Amino acid sequence: MEKNKLQHGMTTDKLVSDIRSIIEQGRQQAYAAANQIAVLTYWHIGRRIVEEEQHGEVRAQYGTRLIKTLAEQLAPKYGSTFSKRNLDYFRQFYLCFNDLEIVNTRVHNLTWSHFRSIIQVADPKAREWYVKEASEQMWSVRTLNRNIGTQYYGRRMACVREGLALPAPDIEVNDPLEYIKSPVVAEFLGFRKDSKYDESQLEQALIDH
Numbered sequence: 001m002e003k004n005k006l007q008h009g010m011t012t013d014k015l016v017s018d019i020r021s022i023i024e025q026g027r028q029q030a031y032a033a034a035n036q037i038a039v040l041t042y043w044h045i046g047r048r049i050v051e052e053e054q055h056g057e058v059r060a061q062y063g064t065r066l067i068k069t070l071a072e073q074l075a076p077k078y079g080s081t082f083s084k085r086n087l088d089y090f091r092q093f094y095l096c097f098n099d100l101e102i103v104n105t106r107v108h109n110l111t112w113s114h115f116r117s118i119i120q121v122a123d124p125k126a127r128e129w130y131v132k133e134a135s136e137q138m139w140s141v142r143t144l145n146r147n148i149g150t151q152y153y154g155r156r157m158a159c160v161r162e163g164l165a166l167p168a169p170d171i172e173v174n175d176p177l178e179y180i181k182s183p184v185v186a187e188f189l190g191f192r193k194d195s196k197y198d199e200s201q202l203e204q205a206l207i208d209h
Helices: 012-053 059-078 084-096 100-106 112-118 124-137 141-149 152-162 183-188 199-208
Strands: none
Touching (some): 012 059, 012 084, 012 112, 059 084, 100 124, 112 141, 141 152
């Protein structure tokens, strides 16, 4: 038998290629699952903050003090993902998308970075459109930010009103390692921003969670 041959005529090259495909698919699914759990976790945190704020007599002052207190308690243990600024993002996330069904439907193709960009959009209809389009078209975060920055939704609606041809969105090919590279997913799994880690450590963290 030749060195690069296995039983039934399969070459080692073909076997290695098949196993690599299985590994890459598994990794992508694992990181995607971790991202989905992170996004839903942030939504639930935002919901609890808003619910607690409703008990305050002076909502604005109470809300600011509440988030500051939470950050002081959470950030030392769980990292800067739970800083005052990010907790405020979680609160805003819930206020922008208080229907969990919408989040559940779109979260499969979107990361927290997608949602964090979208909640900066003032127009509720535009927010809903960007979530739907980014999810269905599987836009990268960079593609989403470019289209928000160029006010693509507004230009598109103007063309619809005037009966003009719709402008093409700015599309960029997704990075297949976007989840792996995401510091949001890494920190959610317990890695601090100043920590050194490799893919095997991330994989073990996924197993542990």
